[in-house]
Amino acid sequence: MTVYTTLENLKISLPPVAVPAAAYLPFVQTGHLVFLSGHIAKKDGQPWVGQLGKTMTTTEGQAAARAVAVDLLGTLQAALQANGQDLNSVKRVVKLMSLVNSTADYTEHHLVTNGASQLIGQIFGERGAHARSAFGVAQLPLGACVEIEMTVEVA
Numbered sequence: 001m002t003v004y005t006t007l008e009n010l011k012i013s014l015p016p017v018a019v020p021a022a023a024y025l026p027f028v029q030t031g032h033l034v035f036l037s038g039h040i041a042k043k044d045g046q047p048w049v050g051q052l053g054k055t056m057t058t059t060e061g062q063a064a065a066r067a068v069a070v071d072l073l074g075t076l077q078a079a080l081q082a083n084g085q086d087l088n089s090v091k092r093v094v095k096l097m098s099l100v101n102s103t104a105d106y107t108e109h110h111l112v113t114n115g116a117s118q119l120i121g122q123i124f125g126e127r128g129a130h131a132r133s134a135f136g137v138a139q140l141p142l143g144a145c146v147e148i149e150m151t152v153e154v155a
Contacts, residue, residue, distance in 0.1 A: 003087040006123050014074035027079040034079050034152045039071045040144035047142040053106030056145055062115030068148045069116035076152060093120050093130040094151040101145050102136040109134040116148055
């Protein structure tokens, strides 16, 4: 089964790459590695604002992290298409780094990040098993609840 068949079965359509809001590139490829800049969670096209442990539950955070993963895949697809490839060219999702806007006493950052990790695993199977870091932070751009960056190895 191709990545695109899996996306279709999950009823996921990938968004176009977002225009950066500051002085950075949405992705950089060097050799066989593609580095995707941090993507903030969005809901209905707007920043998904909230703070875990104060205004959001872990379950809501997982949904936000899953939404970030969908946006990351849209950017990855654009990066690969620039080189005549597509998502089936992914050899391995190497690493996710997740920043969770949370209170000082919130301790479930890893569970929030599972929203992204589990979707990546569903889509890429064994190729989606990745290393990961999940951090709690005092604030994120535009008040977003989650920001995630991803590193991928391609053929």
